[in-house]
């Protein structure tokens with residue numbers, strides 16, 4: 077899998093799938109979640125509501141998928157990142173699950189390109205350096221015959237700097 081880094085807004089990315097750092101309600105929120113629902117339109121929220129009615133809330137580290145409404149992507153994979161509480165081991169495992177489960181779900185619908193935001197590093201306060209290490213590690217260790225490209229979309233300067241150092245790009 078090829079790994080790329082882009083500084084900017086994930087709602088503008090034309091990939092088969094973009095990942096949303098959702099909250100467990102699946103009903104939208106602030107940050108990247110708000111941006112995706114705003115730009116993607118009502119279709120995404122309607123599908124999220126339908127999923128919620130069927131299976132209830134989405135647990136931390138787990139994923140659900142919707143179409144992407146008005147976005148240039150085909151799908152949105154919604155994952156719930158951990159809220160940082162200082163328990164490094166537990167939070168790290170849950171964040172790793174977000175990346176792993178997103179990649180697995182993407183494969184199951186034949187996604188060739190997928191873009192990730194820096195999950196949990198906004199209001200959920202996960203330390204950015206550690207979050208980036210986990211993200212890069214999970215992606216680099218994921219063997220796929222289907223996914224060809226993974227894009228890390230960094231919105232803030234600090235994350236961009238950290239990812240550039242880690243990926244050496």
Ligand code: ADP
Pocket residue numbers: 084085086087097098106107108109111112157193194195196197198199200201229230231232235
């Ligand atoms: P969380 O609740 O998982 O912390 P946030 O949305 O608050 O989610 O933040 C996650 C990351 O998404 C942060 O690094 C933030 O800078 C970034 N972000 C916010 N808006 C966008 C956007 N439009 N595109 C890509 N990343 C974004």
